[in-house]
Amino acid sequence: MEAAIISTGSFPPIDRAQWLEALRGEAFARSGEAPVSPSYADLHFEQLRQEPARAGQFPLSGGGWTIVQRVDDVNAKRANAQAQFDIEAGATGLAIVFEGAPNAFGYGLPARPEALAAALHNIPLNRIYLRIDVHPSSRVTIDWIIELMRRKRVDPSRLSLSFGIDPAAVFAGNGSLRMSLEALRASMPQSLAHFFAMGIPATLLEADGRVLHNAGATEAQELGAMMAGAVSHLRMFQEARQPLIYATPHIGFALSVTQDQFLSIAKLRALRLLWAKAQEACGLQPIAAKIHAETSYRMLTLRAPENNILRSSMAAFAAAAGGADTISVLPPNIPHGLPDRRGRQIARNAQLVLSEETHLSSLASPAFGSEELNILTASLCAAAWDEFRQIEAEGGLLNSLGKGMVQQRVTAARQQALAQMQGGKVRIVGTSGQLHLRPDVEKVSTLKAERREVPQDGVVFCDSLPPLRLDEMLDDANIADADAPAADG
Template structure:
């Protein structure tokens, strides 16, 4: 199937647009229309200065559009006592979800809960599981943590079928983010369906397998590269179950997605919408009954800056809004001081309350798919669908996501995109407020929690070049 199958014919240009274009040409007084008014995304998607309303568009909404998204707070403190206190405080102060980030996770950024059943049980002790989503962030021992969580629920006499759980099992993200798999690709593909079969029998209405694009985004991927890799990961799960002669209809509803959103509001919103459309297309192609994509959005780590960190509050607020407008099912906002170390309570509180204001004061969730029909956002959505589908097909031609990673194809494209972006910042074509433009004359001390950074995961049988998270300010030499 080609990318064109995801698009519809473009409406003919109307008279009003032609009149506007004539006036614009006159106002430019000989300057280039293309250079002055047209821009492009990192995927070379054209951004026009003016769009007509999109004709024939369809709304793209999350699974529960009548309910607010889940306000998910990261629990990533290596100190179990502090982590438990953070979890209880977050829930008491409005969080409706907890993302448990264990050491070794690609998105732990050097910290994370200890990798023990005791840590999981301690952190969740006292948490009202019947009204709080529990999400396990993808990491090398996700399968073991899933067993620990089920055992803990048994002790609590909690029925998993009545809870909102996400187990975060994602071999592709682990392989990419750590450069290691604990078994060969062939062994993984052969064993995973049987290994997970009993989880399906539990009837848990949540995410078991996750296609996590944050690893690729934070290493420098474009939006289409992130989406294409996520699609390839999700399809690899379907293929594993198909090869094991297990019905795809049971696996598909348990596949979820995690992606990054950044300060480019419209592009981030379009990215979420494109993912919903692409996943629907995959299910249609595989003759699977349609199930709405479950999407977790986390604000970008690579956009965070060490200089003038308070500006990060604005960046994450815009990114969080973009995620909500794009229909994310759950959202995590990174604390604004994360570039300096493990965030302290104040930074965590600001991150949490930003979402609460969006939901409870701005009422963003009262409108399902607010950008539906917008010519600009619909065009970006379709453009991302086309570019992401091309990346997905490229990965499939390379043997699938795990083989492509093992051979370094995905890494090469991500690194090339990262370098092009860094050069745009170094040349002044792009700017970072507070870092490359309008920097502070002097910085104030930043409060963080005392915590020792954890070493990266180095165990494994299958090996590839790792894609580690790199902030943009670091990539251009503007931060340590």
């Protein structure tokens, strides 16, 4: 039954009322005193009221989250010193970001096994969470990790690992893959079988929405693409002749969170509901989504970088309140270059304050009981499910990217966001109204490192979706307007 459903992609439409019912487990009725709907362009809100309070699906445990620090320095020895400092200071996880990764933003650890070994020297791997961020050589990274564990005499089965393999994220971010789509589909089953033979209880495949988000996608587009990516992973397990009931624990998600805390909380809640519905449609008993949240790159600004501290803190709060399992905060100075120790310390301490001083992690579900948030979540679910079904109709995520269909919708969303900023509907503090002033980048401290382009080699190509900050969009539009010839008359 499940194989036929996945093969045909027959995921039924679900209306907003059904999503609301899923949120609360009961019917909702219209009210004459409906709340004012937030004006998010990609969502269509129904004015619905509900009876208060019954527990929602997948209630969050009060166990807190894993505080993850990025390891993305181009110098492995320097990266190791920073990683040791982060662990000693309270971080409970590390994210290895290799060069060439779409989320490396021009930097990253050299993609070599010796660089990985150097960066993890003297790191207590049996006591931390370790994730490998998606990158072009994700598959071979598993072998690097296993060999490193063997040399350290650490049992991989007792580690907390995520390998973050997502060919679609690499394809979208870098615009190329090093094997054809046909060869990729043919080789993945063998790779999955090899992984299962090793018996490692890790997250293997990830549906990563950060590439689309940082390129300008709406929240619904990001979530819809993640659902399409996760379903494609299920198909790979199916082709590897692995029962799908054993596949879902090895699939994870990575998304971006912004300073818009309510929308970010709703996005996390929506992801859990969407994944539950996708599993149900495949005949599976749903299990909760494993979610890694990273603060948005596109929301950060070159001007007034001190404002980025508050933006990222609000985003981290939203990720924790929304129930993310692991959270990574981008340093406030990353738009200026490779973050230095001070920038990374600020990013780490933002989470430590939330974890240790606000008692946020002691609440089972900080967002529970908000009627407006339920409406926002249900509306986001409906829009994201429509995007997911559209991608499925286009042949799946990889095929849709290859045809440029996803890119067209993301580009349209980015242009709509630009129009809102230019029209004054959306304002960036410290940037809007300051475009005539050059950013004072000399006063911002970063590490000495040369920014590198993502690799262009491959055998199959598509239109790439590189990261583009909102303030960059405004600057580019301002320069274009200044260069445009004056109208006659």
